[in-house]
Amino acid sequence: MVAYFFNLQNRENLKTVMKMSKHFLFALLSSCVVAVFVHCQDQSGFISLDCGLPEGSNYDDVDTGINYISDAAFINTGDSKTVSPVFSTVSTVLSNKQLWYVRTFPENIRNCYNIKVTSGTKYLIRATFMYGNYDSQNKVPDFELHLGPNLWARIRLYNESRVLPFEIIHASTLDYINICLINTNLGTPFISAIELRPLKNSTYVTQSGSLMLLARYDMGSTTNRSVRYGDDIYDRIWRPYITSTQLSTKSAIASSDDYHPAESVMSSASTLENSSERIFVYFETFDPISQFYFYLYFAEIEKLQVNQSREFNIYLNDEMWFGPVNPTYLNTTTVFSIAPIGKGMNYFWLNKTKNSTLPPIINAIEAYTVKEFKQSQTNQSDVDTIIKIKSTYGVNKHWQGDPCAPREYSWDGLECSYNGYDPPRIVSLNLSSSGLTGNIAPDLVNLTSIQNLDLSNNNLNGSLPEFLTKLSYLRVLNLSHNSLNGPVPGFLAKLTSLRILNLIGNKLTGSVPAELVRRLEDGSLVISCDGNPNLRCYEKKKNKFVVPVVAAAAALFTLLVALAIWLIQKRRKEQAFGYKRNDSLELKSRSFVYSDILRITNNFKRILGKGGFGTVYHGYLGDTQVAVKILSSSSSQGYKEFQAEITLLMRVHHRNLTNFVGYCNEGAKKGLIYEYMANGNLQQHLSGP
Structure with a gap:
């Protein structure tokens, strides 16, 4: 995403603005310097993992005061590595200890962290990456980051020293989240840090999906340094955005809603020297179908005189979006989207009203894109079990992440x-x-x-x-x-x-x-x-007389039916297979239709052997391996063998005989399903290679 801030007299320069180089943003977003604004604040609910930090270790970050712990208790795979000394002495890394170590995953396609959370609570989740040539290969990998069973982002760092944080605002419906690294055969996945910060559920409300951060700017920065915890109670990282004209105050700035932007961010603002000008902010993504949510923060930091006033309207893509805005002195006003905004490119105009004597101001802005996670997680009860x-x-x-989803990574x-x-x-x-x-x-x-x-x-x-x-x-x-x-x-x-x-x-x-x-x-x-x-195995204690009689009658009936079929076949031996379905195979519960046979054998994919009866195929009935004999239409004796074998298997059970599973008797399509024997047949063992 690209964002620009400009003071424009009119819209004639708009096309020029949109064609400006996008390399400026990459340099801006790669900065990881943070300001020293450490206050004594409550870190309850914070989860701060320094990935690769030796097991049992922890420390308090010198800049933020946040306590970081080893990630070892949250994952049982991966190796701990340290970045190259060349990179650990760089100023951005030296002051950010979370970048000294990485956890790398040379084995398995998917490796997942399992982190306990409060179900239904909204969290800011941040995953940070810096390669730092930890493996001395000078080859930056390319891999995927998943949140639960869904793709969160593609990790492309481009160089060894780039620091790449990904943030998303997400509420889990379960009491845990999985953060997974996926090997895409473009290098070994790794990660530097994982941070979770609970938010108020009344903030960052969407109609659907989660919110992935595109930009968060301190629009009137006077220090050119990033701001985060403890000046920001939610540990949001505010990047500096320097403009030509700033206002600032040393007075405290209040916040009357639940967003609570950092006080130091709100104590300065961007404005214009010429009150006839208007502020222009331009956002663009490389995804033309993206949907956006914007959050604009305003606070009057000048004590206005009686004859002064500041009032302006906000236009989005040339249409009136909100207004008029009258910033409150030393108090934050938050203007935000209540519905997603479409298009891959959006621009805001802040234009003073006729009643205003002063130009518009803006203190801070956040831009998010909607991330739809459509793949549901496995049923909670099944996961717990x-x-x-x-x-x-x-x-x-190797059971990690969601048991069933995504399907290609199921356990x-x-x-x-x-x-x-x-x-x-x-x-x-x-x-x-x-x-x-x-x-x-x-x-x-x-x-x-x-x-x-x-x-x-x-x-x-x-x-x-x-x-x-x-x-x-x-x-x-x-x-x-x-x-x-x-x-x-x-x-x-x-x-x-x-x-x-x-x-x-x-x-x-x-x-x-x-x-x-x-x-x-x-x-x-x-x-x-x-x-x-x-x-x-099959002895019955009761009905000792009835059972043999019934069994004998059934056997006699089977024999008579088999004889009748044989006589019919003898008369029709020159004809193709024209049998009716109501022949002697009456074990309905063991009956399979031909479409079942196709599914079981994966369309006859693997042949186990061939004989006078026909071809034997390998298959699966659920997770159980089976062998499927299919009656050949070219075999003159095939049907007799088919009839004899099914009669035998229905009546005889012995440890040295394969178990009979079922049969197919659908017109000319006939087959037997029985237990698969993995070690070959007797002929192979007798005859050798």
Whole structure:
């Protein structure tokens, strides 16, 4: 953004003004010198992190009196580095200790600070960067700065000594914020300092979005030095803007609203020598669709005589914006936007009224652009739960920032649902082979949208807890290869959404309860429970006569239907596949349509092998790997193999046979879905390379 301040007799020079060089602003914004205005003020709510400062260290800044602490407690990644001595002796850095250290992130794409805040409170958040050749590479990196799951700014420093602060006014709806550095493969991200300052919620009100600072000027500076805390209670940094004519006073300046601009800023003002002139302030950004909010501050600092008056109107882009303004003696008046102002370029005219004998004045100005953060953060309950689970089990994963958003940086082992602007929800959690010990954590029930839970290949013990029945959307529960003990409880049948239950390789005892066996037999549930020495997987204690009769009748029925289909096929063997859907495959709960097969195999992306039946493809059912056999239309014996294999897999369960997951029987499109075996097939192991 570019800003200029001019005294103009008329608008004839406007085009010349707009063509002026923009390099002036970069030099102005790069300055980081601060004035010594240290007052004894309350720093409650301030969060001041010197990034890279050794863990456990802290200090009081000599200029502001603000207490800075190490950032080590707010992030568990990154390395602490010091800037090159060449840069630490530069005057702007020498007086600003927060620039001596940096935290750099050579590993991981996304690294995030987690900072506790008060939910709903508006904060001024400032992130500061100075490269300082900390790595002796003389190569300034380029990376992204994110606030939560949303892009805040692109960090481009251009040279080693440039100090680049980014400020935003933002209110978090959660009780924490994440500030993240994103590696874009253009150098290693780093950061020098992070500062949070609570504001009054009555200030900087927008219709939507947050406010990113473009400029904050002390328009009548007489010192050419920046002003911040403790002269400014919110620690806003006011940059000096020198003009040809200034007014100043040593008297105290009051502030009657909640904005409270720094008193030293308000004790001076820019004005004009010729009362017929008008003040012109011009702003431009490189984004033509930006929306702005402006805050103009006025205070009369001259004791006017009886025959003197100061009154002026404010014009924005040639239209009357506010007025008349009659600055109050030694008291601040704030004029601000109540709605966003469009265009990439805006200019103000301050023009005295006919009743005024004195020219207009301006003491300070702030300009912000609206930053819309459209990506919602993950549901707060899900975030709290997954963090507790990580703490309970000591999960050693690179879990930083928002669990689900942005989608490309979601946490390893998680899958989430996304529905417009609604907060994402965790629907799948895979903690397989994560070194988990102890009981199944009760916190899991707070993942109320979970559909797939994989806790396999750990060392969990204890019994199967009843609180699992509260996971009303759970479809796949994999508890295989743990040390779970006790009986398989019948209350698991209450999980009516459950389709796959894997209990292989535990220490469970007794028999699978009748409630679960009934669901197994009606096809609504697939149970795998081999490898439990003291567990009888599918024995039922009741109806010992009825069950064998029903099973025999079902087997006979299956055989008769298979025979009928074989006879029909024999008569039509020269015809293409014209089967009807109502053949012998009646396990409706295991039935998949062809579109499901396409989704599961990612449009048949990966081939595992080929045989007389057809081609076998790799796929995913949720987070579970599966193998999908597709019946080939060129195979004359394919359908018989298809029929025989599905009959076998529906009736036989053994630890040395792959588990049957489901089938597709949609006209000529037929396929089987079963457990994926990662170590290849028998032929490969027998024949060798």
